[in-house]
Amino acid sequence: MSDTRSDEGRAPNDLLLAVARGGDRAAFSALFRHFAPRLKAYLTRLGAEGALADELVQEVMLTVWRRAGDFDPAQASAATWIFTIARNRRIDGLRREARPEIDPSDPALVPGAPEAADRAIETSQDTARLHAAIAGLPGEQSELLRLAYYEDQPHSAIAERTGLPLGTVKSRLRLALGRLRRTLVDE
CATH class of the missing domain: 1.10.1740.10 (RNA polymerase sigma factor, region 2, helix turn helix motif)
Structure with a gap:
């Protein structure tokens, strides 16, 4: 047929x-x-x-x-x-x-407990202290910290971007972190 x-x-x-x-x-x-x-x-x-x-x-x-x-x-x-x-x-x-169905009881989708008010204030104060300490660093050191930690750039990329030798970038970052540590501990 x-x-x-x-x-x-x-x-x-x-x-x-x-x-x-x-x-x-x-x-x-x-x-x-x-x-x-x-x-x-x-x-x-x-x-x-x-x-x-x-x-x-x-x-x-x-x-x-x-x-x-x-x-x-x-x-x-x-x-x-x-x-x-x-x-x-x-x-x-x-x-x-x-795109599987979303399981509303999935632990990854359940919001965490809200941060306690005293802990939120403490975090805010710590953040303000850190920003003030970074602002107190020489300009080149704060710029290197920004590139390394806020923009997550590897040291080699920072060296290339700033025109500094890789060893200089590393030593200036170490120096900047040491100054930050001393400043924050002294407060």
């Missing part, structure tokens, strides 16, 4: 139009028998495993039943319309696999 005819000898377009017009269950059954094995083979070629391919065939045919009224034979054949639905369902499935 030809691929353009169903088991009852009616064209798939006619069967789909019968489903669209009156919810013809016999026409849908013939469509299902005609397209289900073809859809499964197609979805398998697209990479869907056996059980997933079966599930997708069920979803596609359910969509065909529900949306048969959207079928327009002037736009595409029944086969094209149905296989497009199958292709789109497979793509949707791949997207879901790439």
Whole structure:
């Protein structure tokens, strides 16, 4: 029997139009028998495993039943319309696999306890002291600290950027950190 005819000898377009017009269950059954094995083979070629391919065939045919009224034979054949639905369902499935459902009870998504007020004030004061100590360093040392610790630049990149030898960059950073340590401990 030809691929353009169903088991009852009616064209798939006619069967789909019968489903669209009156919810013809016999026409849908013939469509299902005609397209289900073809859809499964197609979805398998697209990479869907056996059980997933079966599930997708069920979803596609359910969509065909529900949306048969959207079928327009002037736009595409029944086969094209149905296989497009199958292709789109497979793509949707791949997207879901790439972005799994979010588990709201995942510990990574549960916000931490709010910081205690006294600890927040202490952190703020420590930050202000650190900024004041950095501002008290000679300009070149504070710039090297900014590049190394705020911009996370490796020492070699800092040397290249500033035109200083690598050993000079390292010794000036060590000197700057020593001054910061002394300044912060003395306070």
